[in-house]
Amino acid sequence: MKSKFLFSPEMVYLNHGSFGACPIEVFNDYQNWQRKLEDSPVQFITKTGIEALDISKKALAGYINCDSEDFFFTSNPTTAINTVMRSLKLNEGDEILTTDLEYGAMDYTWQFFEKQTKAKYVRQSIELPIKSKEHFLEMFWKGYNENTKVIFISQITSATAIIFPIKEIVTKAKQLGLITIIDGAHVPGHIDLDIKSMDPDYYTGALHKWLLAPKGSTFLYVKKVLQKNLDPLIISWGYGNPRTARGQFLDYHEYNGTRDFSAYLTVPSLLKFRKDNNWEVEIKKCRQLILEWYPKFCELLDTKPICPVSSDFLGQMFTVIVNTEKPIKLKEELFNRFKIEIPITEFKDKYGVRLSVQPYTTISEIELLYDSLKKIKEEGVLIK
Numbered sequence: 263m264k265s266k267f268l269f270s271p272e273m274v275y276l277n278h279g280s281f282g283a284c285p286i287e288v289f290n291d292y293q294n295w296q297r298k299l300e301d302s303p304v305q306f307i308t309k310t311g312i313e314a315l316d317i318s319k320k321a322l323a324g325y326i327n328c329d330s331e332d333f334f335f336t337s338n339p340t341t342a343i344n345t346v347m348r349s350l351k352l353n354e355g356d357e358i359l360t361t362d363l364e365y366g367a368m369d370y371t372w373q374f375f376e377k378q379t380k381a382k383y384v385r386q387s388i389e390l391p392i393k394s395k396e397h398f399l400e401m402f403w404k405g406y407n408e409n410t411k412v413i414f415i416s417q418i419t420s421a422t423a424i425i426f427p428i429k430e431i432v433t434k435a436k437q438l439g440l441i442t443i444i445d446g447a448h449v450p451g452h453i454d455l456d457i458k459s460m461d462p463d464y465y466t467g468a469l470h471k472w473l474l475a476p477k478g479s480t481f482l483y484v485k486k487v488l489q490k491n492l493d494p495l496i497i498s499w500g501y502g503n504p505r506t507a508r509g510q511f512l513d514y515h516e517y518n519g520t521r522d523f524s525a526y527l528t529v530p531s532l533l534k535f536r537k538d539n540n541w542e543v544e545i546k547k548c549r550q551l552i553l554e555w556y557p558k559f560c561e562l563l564d565t566k567p568i569c570p571v572s573s574d575f576l577g578q579m580f581t582v583i584v585n586t587e588k589p590i591k592l593k594e595e596l597f598n599r600f601k602i603e604i605p606i607t608e609f610k611d612k613y614g615v616r617l618s619v620q621p622y623t624t625i626s627e628i629e630l631l632y633d634s635l636k637k638i639k640e641e642g643v644l645i646k
């Protein structure tokens with residue numbers, strides 16, 4: 263499977279979670295679109311590329327189950343959440359409830375919002391280990407009060423790699439009349455996503471992580487009734503000059519200056535790659551490996567899992583706590599000495615080794631990680 267990707271051969275790539283990886287076949291499709299763009303720039307940007315965009319959007323809409331008019335492509339989840347943040351109308355004292363396990367760039371985005379509006383970003387503490395869904399929900403909703411107006415939360419967390427029970431959160435939030443903004447950066451192509459059944463107000467998911475798209479492709483879904491109030495992040499031609507039959511929402515967000523949108527056109531080819539390579543079945547095996555190996559790594563590093571070792575909480579990643587005072591050195595050691603690319607993440611007052619498993623990952627690579635950490639631990643310098 264690895265030969266179907268473009269990885270440098272000497273590297274053991276156990277960090278799919280950070281930036282994903284794109285199969286050669288999909289990357290070729292991406293470059294073919296770029297060639298078409300250079301071949302006939304005007305035709306592509308005004309007609310043929312737009313037609314291809316519609317085809318790609320329909321393919322993605324089928325995969326995540328929503329209408330293709332209810333989302334637009336953007337480069338990354340941070341841009342998507344910034345777009346939502348810029349149009350959110352909250353008053354001084356209103357609260358956005360979140361957890362203390364969110365992605366750093368999102369925390370910064372909401373801290374910026376706090377300064378602009380005097381609304382409050384409430385990072386509810388989630389005690390680790392999470393013991394069950396009920397335990398998580400109980401901890402999370404402790405942060406709710408009459409000032410809460412918005413829920414912002416990841417479906418799969420970044421540093422801790424935990425799947426949160428989002429369906430339950432969205433359902434309760436709706437009963438309470440709250441706006442829901444879901445950061446599903448890690449979700450498309452990783453765990454099942456059914457937007458219609460979840461029914462969030464805003465949902466963003468990266469395509470370049472687990473769905474295998476080229477870098478810089480992400481979607482932002484917006485519920486129909488909220489679309490007319492979402493301002494574009496970039497004011498461009500689509501703003502003051504409605505010019506297509508696509509409607510205000512897509513004019514606002516899909517026309518923002520000259521850009522290369524080739525990465526967005528690869529959804530049909532990546533879905534073909536997934537089908538031809540039995541990807542949906544293969545990733546189930548990866549999830550099994552995660553459940554098998556997580557307890558072994560915890561034992562090796564004398565620590566406990568941070569969530570139940572079950573498919574409700576873990577997908578194709580786990581984070582094992584590591585007792586280190588030198589996280590940067592530890593990451594460098596793993597890469598320089600053992601050629602293993604893997605992140606050392608930080609959450610609360612802890613560090614963790616976050617393993618990603620994809621169908622291109624071999625058991626011997628996971629064993630290499632295990633043996634390398636064992637050696638480093640025995641040396642007693644970087645891991646205590």
Ligand SMILES: Cc1ncc(COP(=O)(O)O)c(C=O)c1O
Pocket residue numbers: 279280338339340341364365367368416418419420421445447448
């Ligand atoms: C939970 C979460 N949200 C958002 C992102 C998006 O990151 P960026 O916009 O920096 O690509 C990531 C990336 O790893 C993530 O893990």
